[in-house]
Amino acid sequence: MAAVAGHEDTRTRLLATALRLFTEHGVEGTSLQMIADALGVTKAAVYYHFKAKDEITEAVVEPALRELESIVGEAARERRPGARIDHLLDGFVDIVVRHRALVALFSSDPGVSRALEKHFFGKESAMVGMMSILTGPDPDPARDVAAHAALAGIALAGGSPELAHYGDDTLREALLDVGRKLLGRPRPRRTPER
Amino acid sequence: MAAVAGHEDTRTRLLATALRLFTEHGVEGTSLQMIADALGVTKAAVYYHFKAKDEITEAVVEPALRELESIVGEAARERRPGARIDHLLDGFVDIVVRHRALVALFSSDPGVSRALEKHFFGKESAMVGMMSILTGPDPDPARDVAAHAALAGIALAGGSPELAHYGDDTLREALLDVGRKLLGRPRPRRTPER
DNA sequence: GTCTATACATGGATAGAC
DNA sequence: GTCTATCCATGTATAGAC
Numbered sequence: 534m535a536a537v538a539g540h541e542d543t544r545t546r547l548l549a550t551a552l553r554l555f556t557e558h559g560v561e562g563t564s565l566q567m568i569a570d571a572l573g574v575t576k577a578a579v580y581y582h583f584k585a586k587d588e589i590t591e592a593v594v595e596p597a598l599r600e601l602e603s604i605v606g607e608a609a610r611e612r613r614p615g616a617r618i619d620h621l622l623d624g625f626v627d628i629v630v631r632h633r634a635l636v637a638l639f640s641s642d643p644g645v646s647r648a649l650e651k652h653f654f655g656k657e658s659a660m661v662g663m664m665s666i667l668t669g670p671d672p673d674p675a676r677d678v679a680a681h682a683a684l685a686g687i688a689l690a691g692g693s694p695e696l697a698h699y700g701d702d703t704l705r706e707a708l709l710d711v712g713r714k715l716l717g718r719p720r721p722r723r724t725p726e727r
Numbered sequence: 728m729a730a731v732a733g734h735e736d737t738r739t740r741l742l743a744t745a746l747r748l749f750t751e752h753g754v755e756g757t758s759l760q761m762i763a764d765a766l767g768v769t770k771a772a773v774y775y776h777f778k779a780k781d782e783i784t785e786a787v788v789e790p791a792l793r794e795l796e797s798i799v800g801e802a803a804r805e806r807r808p809g810a811r812i813d814h815l816l817d818g819f820v821d822i823v824v825r826h827r828a829l830v831a832l833f834s835s836d837p838g839v840s841r842a843l844e845k846h847f848f849g850k851e852s853a854m855v856g857m858m859s860i861l862t863g864p865d866p867d868p869a870r871d872v873a874a875h876a877a878l879a880g881i882a883l884a885g886g887s888p889e890l891a892h893y894g895d896d897t898l899r900e901a902l903l904d905v906g907r908k909l910l911g912r913p914r915p916r917r918t919p920e921r
Numbered sequence: 922g923t924c925t926a927t928a929c930a931t932g933g934a935t936a937g938a939c
Numbered sequence: 940g941t942c943t944a945t946c947c948a949t950g951t952a953t954a955g956a957c
Contacts, residue, residue: 543940561755564932576933578941586933664889674893678884678901679908685834685887686880686909693875695858699868707872714873714908715880737923758949770950772924780950925956931949938943 544582547572552593556634560590560645590645597632598649598659604628605662615718617666622712625663625684629691630705637692667716683715738776741766746787750828754784754839784839785846791826792846792853798822799856809912811860816906819857819878823885824899831886861910877909 550571554563565586569576583589604624611617629636639645653660667680687708690696696704713720744765748757759780763770777783798818805811823830833839840847847854861874881902884890890898907914 565934566932575942577935577943580934581940581942584934674897675901675904678890678893678898679905681887681890682880682884682902682905685883686876689879689883690872690875693879696872696875699872703868704872707869708876710869711873711876711909715905759951760949768923769925771926771952774951775923778951923957925954927952927954929950929952931951933946933948935946936944939941 543572543574547579547582548589548592551589555590555593555638560638591649594635594639594645594649597628597635598653600628601625601659602662605659605666608666609662614669618716618718619721621663621666622709622716622718626687626691626705626708626712629688629708630701633692633697633704635692636688637694637697640689640692679715679717683712686715687712737766737768737772741773741776742783742786745783749784749787749832754832785843788829788833788839788843791822791829792843794822795819795853796856799853799860802860803856808863812910812912813915815857815860816903816910816912820881820885820899820902820906823882823902824895827886827891827898829886830882831888831891834883834886873909873911877906880905880909 547568551563551568554567554571557563558567565576565579568589569579572579579589583592601624604621608617608621608624611620639649663684664680667683668676690711691704691708699707710720712718741762745757745762748761748765751757752761759770759773762783763773766773773783777786795818798815802811802815802818805814833843846852857878858874861877862870884905885898885902893901904914906912
């Protein structure tokens with residue numbers, strides 16, 4: 534539409550195409566050749582925009598990851614420990630539900646988890662930030678295991694193809710319930726209008 | 728020891744070596760070349776014993792999978808629905824704890840899940856067997872989501888490297904607790920001597 | 922029956938021409 | 940900014956030695 538279209542939209546088109554192919558064939562099932570063909574360019578052209586396939590994967594997942602980091606930051610700033618947990622739980626579930634397709638990719642598919650490892654584990658990652666909020670300074674085994682199970686359970690159940698037929702609100706409520714049960718949080722007295 | 732040693736132990740050594748390399752570098756990170764080198768043979772020799780890399784992966788995981796199918800069968804034969812769930816939960820947690828390294832591989836690593844898909848999903852798979860026991864004939868969304876989250880949470884938490892330092896008994900109890908909370912099962916009145 | 926040698930297709934990746 | 944040409948590793952496959 535705009536007169537400027539054509540400049541650097543190749544990168545944008547590339548990411549959109551990659552996301553589509555990734556969700557169709559999985560990350561590992563999508564070769565650079567397929568991406569290049571879909572764009573009408575060559576493999577090497579793709580390499581101009583991204584130095585490696587992993588960079589494409591990262592770029593595709595980045596928005597959701599940014600949201601997550603933002604939520605972790607917000608949650609950490611809450612005063613009461615319970616409020617920190619509730620804030621994190623609400624935000625996490627919301628992200629999982631809204632990015633379902635991506636989460637399914639992330640949980641079930643090959644390459645994604647590897648590409649995300651550096652962002653997800655290791656110091657100052659979203660993962661450790663979440664765990665520190667959920668477990669607190671207390672290394673109680675039961676709490677530790679429950680926190681891990683909660684995050685993993687919510688993410689995998691949220692991305693599961695078998696649960697894909699549920700609507701966003703239904704899924705969100707069910708996942709929140711899972712988190713509350715495992716983290717020992719009460720159900721809110723009234724529904725927040727968010 | 729025995730005079731017969733040397734015959735077909737290549738296949739056995741191959742599987743043991745593959746398991747070790749898999750847990751060290753992941754399935755995708757382990758090439759047939761690495762396996763062959765570790766055994767002192769060529770790639771083609773490996774190929775003689777297994778027609779494809781996936782077959783190796785399958786063979787490595789098979790014992791644990793057999794156990795799981797056996798547990799599902801046992802659980803399904805219980806009369807009371809609650810007993811079915813309890814039996815499945817106990818057995819599942821036990822398998823996860825005892826095969827922790829494998830479960831970590833299965834959950835975090837690329838190739839394993841793909842190699843297991845045919846055994847794990849699709850009709851008459853262990854997965855559907857477990858879900859049918861856990862959810863019953865009632866397609867209640869909350870229960871459905873909780874069951875998925877329970878299985879995923881137990882498996883991933885059980886295989887998580889960050890929880891690897893816990894002893895078997897500690898981990899088992901914590902995972903059982905996760906399952907009971909999500910599936911609405913009471914804690915047993917006395918510890919069974921199993 | 923077990924292995925070696927060898928070949929092939931494909932994938933990711935790089936260098937350099939245009 | 941895109942392409943050609945090329946490289947190397949990998950999974951897969953076959954032919955043939957022992």
